[in-house]
Amino acid sequence: MRIASVGCDRQxxxxxxRFLETFPEYRMDVTAVPCLGTVHESMMLHILEDxxxxxxxxxxxxxxxxxxxxxxxxxxxxxxxxxLLTEAGIPKRVxxxxxxxxxxxxxxxxxESIVSGQKGEEP
Amino acid sequence: xxxxxxxxxxxxxDNLKGYRKVLVLACGTCVTVCMSGGEKExxxxxxxxxxxxxxxxxxxxxxxxEKEFNLQLQTGxxxxxxxxxxxxxxxxxxxxxxxxxxxxxxxxNTTFMGAPVExxxxxxxxxxxxxxxxxxxxxxCPITRxxxxxxxxxxxxxxxxxxxxxxxxxxxxxxxxDRMKSQGKLExxxxxxxxxxxSFSRYGGQRKMIREDVKL
Amino acid sequence: MSFxxxxxxxxxxxxxxxxxxxxxxxxxxxxxxxxQLRDYVDAVNITDxxxxxxxxxxxxxxxxxxxxxxxxxxxxVCRDRNRIALQSxxxxxxxxxxxNFLCLTGDHQSMGNHPQAKNVFDIDSVQLLGIxxxxxxxxxxxxxxxxxxxxxxxxxxxxxxxxxxIEFRVYRLAKKVSAGARFVQTQAVFDVEMFARxxxxxxxxxLHEKTHILAGVIPVxxxxxxxxxxxxxPGLSIPASLLERMEKAPDPRExxxxxxxxxxxKLKTIEGVRGVHIMAIxxxxxxxxxxxxxxxxxxxxxxxx
Numbered sequence: 001m002r003i004a005s006v007g008c009d010r011q012x013x014x015x016x017x018r019f020l021e022t023f024p025e026y027r028m029d030v031t032a033v034p035c036l037g038t039v040h041e042s043m044m045l046h047i048l049e050d051x052x053x054x055x056x057x058x059x060x061x062x063x064x065x066x067x068x069x070x071x072x073x074x075x076x077x078x079x080x081x082x083x084l085l086t087e088a089g090i091p092k093r094v095x096x097x098x099x100x101x102x103x104x105x106x107x108x109x110x111x112e113s114i115v116s117g118q119k120g121e122e123p
Numbered sequence: 124x125x126x127x128x129x130x131x132x133x134x135x136x137d138n139l140k141g142y143r144k145v146l147v148l149a150c151g152t153c154v155t156v157c158m159s160g161g162e163k164e165x166x167x168x169x170x171x172x173x174x175x176x177x178x179x180x181x182x183x184x185x186x187x188x189e190k191e192f193n194l195q196l197q198t199g200x201x202x203x204x205x206x207x208x209x210x211x212x213x214x215x216x217x218x219x220x221x222x223x224x225x226x227x228x229x230x231x232n233t234t235f236m237g238a239p240v241e242x243x244x245x246x247x248x249x250x251x252x253x254x255x256x257x258x259x260x261x262x263x264c265p266i267t268r269x270x271x272x273x274x275x276x277x278x279x280x281x282x283x284x285x286x287x288x289x290x291x292x293x294x295x296x297x298x299x300x301d302r303m304k305s306q307g308k309l310e311x312x313x314x315x316x317x318x319x320x321x322s323f324s325r326y327g328g329q330r331k332m333i334r335e336d337v338k339l
Numbered sequence: 340m341s342f343x344x345x346x347x348x349x350x351x352x353x354x355x356x357x358x359x360x361x362x363x364x365x366x367x368x369x370x371x372x373x374x375q376l377r378d379y380v381d382a383v384n385i386t387d388x389x390x391x392x393x394x395x396x397x398x399x400x401x402x403x404x405x406x407x408x409x410x411x412x413x414x415x416v417c418r419d420r421n422r423i424a425l426q427s428x429x430x431x432x433x434x435x436x437x438x439n440f441l442c443l444t445g446d447h448q449s450m451g452n453h454p455q456a457k458n459v460f461d462i463d464s465v466q467l468l469g470i471x472x473x474x475x476x477x478x479x480x481x482x483x484x485x486x487x488x489x490x491x492x493x494x495x496x497x498x499x500x501x502x503x504x505i506e507f508r509v510y511r512l513a514k515k516v517s518a519g520a521r522f523v524q525t526q527a528v529f530d531v532e533m534f535a536r537x538x539x540x541x542x543x544x545x546l547h548e549k550t551h552i553l554a555g556v557i558p559v560x561x562x563x564x565x566x567x568x569x570x571x572x573p574g575l576s577i578p579a580s581l582l583e584r585m586e587k588a589p590d591p592r593e594x595x596x597x598x599x600x601x602x603x604x605k606l607k608t609i610e611g612v613r614g615v616h617i618m619a620i621x622x623x624x625x626x627x628x629x630x631x632x633x634x635x636x637x638x639x640x641x642x643x644x
Contacts, residue, residue, distance in 0.1 A: 084167060280573045288447040
């Protein structure tokens with residue numbers, strides 16, 4: 001499965017890098033953004049158009065997003081995109097992992113649940 | 124504003140069978156405000172169509188209901204095989220009138236004339252009856268907001284301020300009663316309203332307005 | 340003058356009942372129900388595609404009822420027909436000797452078995468009353484043109500004294516009376532005290548002298564039926580004590596009849612109530628017993644010829 005990931009400068013991106021160091025068996029193309037809240041639906045869809053099956057968004061935990069609502073907005077936008085993808089019968093998804101730079105277990109849990117066929121986008 | 128909802132994506136895709144190069148055309152006015160057919164929605168739909176194998180592009184015009192804005196698309200339209208118009212039913216038809224040889228498919232189901240009540244909720248407010256008498260009813264339109272369009276309501280199905288036909292909907296006549304009461308105008312509700320003249324409405328046939336004083 | 344009108348004019352406490360036509364062409368269904376009711380009521384309402392479910396038309400059913408010797412009340416709703424059809428049907432009914440008409444708004448089509456149908460609601464029940472009244476009193480159609488021939492009609496309306504906004508209900512009744520309603524059948528009364536308060540307001544406005552009010556009653560067979568009505572039917576005010584009685588009753592059917600009879604006895608004592616309208620839904624066979632136990636039998640005889 002080709003996976004792209006986008007992480008926020010604060011927590012998400014550092015967590016993704018640490019995750020890839022710790023679990024080298026996972027391969028992902030990683031991008032940084034100032035805040036997950038800046039990732040709009042169109043951007044999510046464009047990334048998926050580039051041949052990825054899964055887009056993973058990594059950001060601050062919902063109740064401690066540095067910009068208050070960035071993670072929450074990203075989560076809701078991801079839900080909307082997933083609804084569109086499901087409606088159109090497109091087998092791609094957007095998943096969210098809300099992490100801190102030193103608690104990267106959530107990323108593994110989300111990826112594993114998707115690989116094993118479940119929807120892993122619940123925070 | 125005119126409110127519409129995006130058609131199911133599967134229906135849009137079914138309509139596009141046999142076409143590859145598709146233009147998804149947004150409208151920058153009403154349907155942008157109700158978040159169904161604006162630039163954002165057009166880009167999302169174009170992405171979905173590309174993921175389904177179409178060669179899809181998104182574009183926006185200010186208003187598809189005015190020919191002048193559509194005619195700017197001349198070159199863009201020629202490059203595509205079909206258009207999915209995300210405008211209301213009016214825009215779809217005017218666009219098709221501008222480019223009669225191009226297959227134009229509606230991407231929305233146009234529903235009503237209404238207003239946002241709060242973010243994410245829009246409600247019907249006007250039926251275009253052609254003879255506005257809302258001032259007689261505390262500025263709550265009974266034609267539109269009463270399920271039975273009663274002018275001498277309420278019916279016996281008003282319960283707790285809700286309509287028995289659609290329990291999540293307010294009973295228009297409760298709203299009218301409350302408003303008139305607060306304005307001290309309850310007596311006017313005792314007057315028997317005569318039968319409505321429907322000849323000004325859609326039931327009298329398609330309407331047209333002509334302003335000789337502004338024609339060129 | 341219709342028999343129902345003559346009973347009311349004579350000051351006799353009137354009894355009417357209701358028959359729902361079949362979902363088909365079997366006229367025998369109507370005949371059977373009418374024959375059950377004939378000697379126990381003064382007139383029988385025939386519903387008009389009630390709850391927006393397609394049934395044998397009220398007009399045709401009224402003719403069948405007349406053939407059985409029962410005086411019909413033709414219910415006319417505004418949901419399915421415009422002013423042209425309603426006036427035309429009224430002329431047809433008058434020409435064929437139907438004399439009692441109940442003008443109603445009608446249940447919305449979404450409640451019935453054809454929810455995709457387009458409704459009409461060209462006019463409402465108050466406007467319909469006004470139109471039929473003008474046809475009768477002034478011999479004119481709604482457009483103002485004169486009509487020919489006799490129009491003998493006793494016009495009525497329904498009213499629900501318990502629906503919201505409750506303070507407005509007596510005013511709505513006043514509108515119907517001023518539009519031409521000479522008799523009114525109300526939604527079923529379970530809370531007699533609440534109905535008595537409504538009647539007090541009615542009397543204050545003098546409406547009881549301008550129209551004959553028949554209070555509705557519904558006999559119930561089971562506590563479930565009572566609870567269903569409380570939850571599903573708007574404006575039915577059912578006191579907790581009645582629910583309790585039905586729930587505790589060893590014989591709910593008998594209790595249901597007993598409650599109905601008690602309500603009728605109380606209604607008889609309220610000034611301005613000129614009769615009772617028994618809506619024994621799917622239980623028309625119980626009407627004779629209710630009429631007898633309420634001391635309303637025998638009914639006045641119709642003159643023959």
